[in-house]
Amino acid sequence: xxxxxxxxxxxxxxxxxxxxxxxxxxxxxxxxxxxLVQLRNVTKIYRHGEIDVTALNNVSLDIAAGEFxxxxxxxxxxxxxxxHIVAGVDRPTSGQCLVQGLDIGTLSETALATWRNQHIGFxxxxxxxxxxxxxxxxxxxxxxxxxxxxxxxxxxxxAALELVGLADRMRHLPRQLSGGQEQRVAIARxxxxxxxxxxxxxxxxxxxxxxxxxxxxxxxxxxQTIGKTIIMVTHDPRAAGYAQRIVHLEKGELLNGxxxxxx
Ligand code: ADP
Ligand code: MG
Numbered sequence: 335x336x337x338x339x340x341x342x343x344x345x346x347x348x349x350x351x352x353x354x355x356x357x358x359x360x361x362x363x364x365x366x367x368x369x370l371v372q373l374r375n376v377t378k379i380y381r382h383g384e385i386d387v388t389a390l391n392n393v394s395l396d397i398a399a400g401e402f403x404x405x406x407x408x409x410x411x412x413x414x415x416x417x418h419i420v421a422g423v424d425r426p427t428s429g430q431c432l433v434q435g436l437d438i439g440t441l442s443e444t445a446l447a448t449w450r451n452q453h454i455g456f457x458x459x460x461x462x463x464x465x466x467x468x469x470x471x472x473x474x475x476x477x478x479x480x481x482x483x484x485x486x487x488x489x490x491x492x493a494a495l496e497l498v499g500l501a502d503r504m505r506h507l508p509r510q511l512s513g514g515q516e517q518r519v520a521i522a523r524x525x526x527x528x529x530x531x532x533x534x535x536x537x538x539x540x541x542x543x544x545x546x547x548x549x550x551x552x553x554x555x556x557x558q559t560i561g562k563t564i565i566m567v568t569h570d571p572r573a574a575g576y577a578q579r580i581v582h583l584e585k586g587e588l589l590n591g592x593x594x595x596x597x
Contacts, residue, residue: 371397376429378415389415391586402557402564404577412586413567421454421533422446455524457534461516463508469519470504476527494522514545534566550576
């Protein structure tokens with residue numbers, strides 16, 4: 335697995351005799367977990383020649399470790415922009431995006447690229463598998479950027495394909511798979527580095543209802559069984575229903591509430 339870049343926060347151990355020592359420790363750990371992603375007054379303005387487009391307007395949102403959040407809103411409301419900022423693909427014009435307490439906007443381009451490889455697994459609407467590579471080779475790609483040996487890579491790729499239920503399709507090319515299976519391979523590729531966050535932009539947008547259910551059920555299982563934190567953009571209220579919390583964006587602003595994690 336990728337080397338852990340951010341050591342766990344040191345929790346001061348109280349002497350065993352101290353009352354509530356255990357509880358205090360729990361509270362500290364919880365506070366850290368609740369702030370896995372913190373968007374603080376994030377504004378993103380794109381400049382089109384003379385015209386400024388405000389894609390995000392002063393958005394503040396917290397996402398806890400282990401949450402599955404659906405992000406909904408009309409086309410052009412800033413959903414993809416928000417995902418790209420959390421994934422370190424794009425930077426806020428003002429405000430901060432902290433992941434595990436790190437303000438990723440302060441990283442250099444090179445450091446940000448390295449951070450992204452270690453911490454983000456991206457799932458696209460159009461799967462983005464390489465057509466001439468097998469399912470195994472597609473899932474192996476992100477690991478080629480790590481120092482793992484071929485043997486170690488095989489162990490991780492096999493485990494990721496098993497998690498998405500496609501261990502028996504390893505040697506298949508994308509065109510030999512159904513749409514739902516292709517997206518499951520793409521999810522295995524997103525998982526294989528054991529990232530901090532899975533980020534999915536309309537992952538069921540190109541799928542029929544049956545395949546969409548297959549993919550949404552898988553995302554929900556990954557959240558519930560291995561505790562993956564997932565942020566998913568969707569237009570579809572049915573898809574959003576698989577998440578634990580739904581956040582609505584409109585014209586670059588958060589609707590309904592404070593953006594606090596659901597307790
Ligand atoms: P959504 O994903 O909700 O459809 P986006 O985040 O893609 O919305 O876009 C929000 C707004 O920002 C839109 O008006 C869009 O045209 C604009 N926008 C998004 N990305 C760019 C970009 N790279 N350059 C310029 N404008 C952009
Ligand atoms: Mg979008």
